[in-house]
Every structure is written in structure tokens, then in C-alpha cells.
Amino acid sequence: MAIELNTKYGTIHISDEAIAVIAGSAAMECYGLVGMASRKQFKDGFAELIGRENLARGVEVNLENNQLSIHLYIIVSYGTKISEVAHNIQQKVKYVLTEVVGLEVAYVNISVQGVRVSS
Secondary structure, X not given: OEEEEEXXXXXXXXXXXXXXXXXXXXXXXXXXXXXXXXXEEEEOOEEEEEOHHHHHHHEEEEEEOOEEEEEEEEEEEOOOOHHHHHHHHHHHHHHHHHHHHOOOEEEEEEEEEEEEOOO
16 A cells, blocks of 8 residues: 655655655654564564664554554663653654655554663
8 A cells, every 4th residue: 555645746656665664764763762673573572673674664554544644663772761752753753754755644653562771
């Protein structure tokens, strides 16, 4: 499923994967985030930390009734306030997708999959 933007010059199709990578990259810029977690699997009760090359695996993109919702699966740094980190990520992702890409974002949901000591 791709998102379609109509402009005066023509139509732009943006894949879910591209939106997921942009959202993941925006989130990675936020303080207190160790990394993205895989949304599909746990290993021995621990969330798998995803490298920068696979950011889309930690992001879910949904488009329903012309409303875009983003769901991020994250691992936060030990010693940070989880609610503050999540709030900062929500604001950053919504800002980047709205201002840089030109998409209307209804929701940015966060699932904290783990806490790790950052190196």
C-alpha cells in the first residue's frame, strides 16, 4: 500500500517502507533512544535491537480513512524518563512527516520493548 499525494505537477506515490525509514530516522535523533526494536519477534524474552540499516522493521505504517498512523517499537536508555523520551519521539516524527514530507499524521504510537544501558 502506497500513499498518494496529488500536486499541481502530478501525483507522488510514497511507499510504506519509505515512510517507515523516515519515521525511524527521525526517532533515532531523539535523546534517550537506544534503538528500534523488531516488531515481530522476541529472543529469550528480550527485544532484538535493530541496526540503522533496518529501521523500517521497527515501524508500522497504517493508512485508514485518509489518516496516517505510525507505530514505533523502541528500546530506551536506562536512567531516562520513558514518558518524556516517548513524547519527544512522537513530536519529532510527527514534525518530520508533516513538514518535510508533507503528510498529515493522525497518531504516533510508541511501544517501549525494552530498556538498555547505552554505550
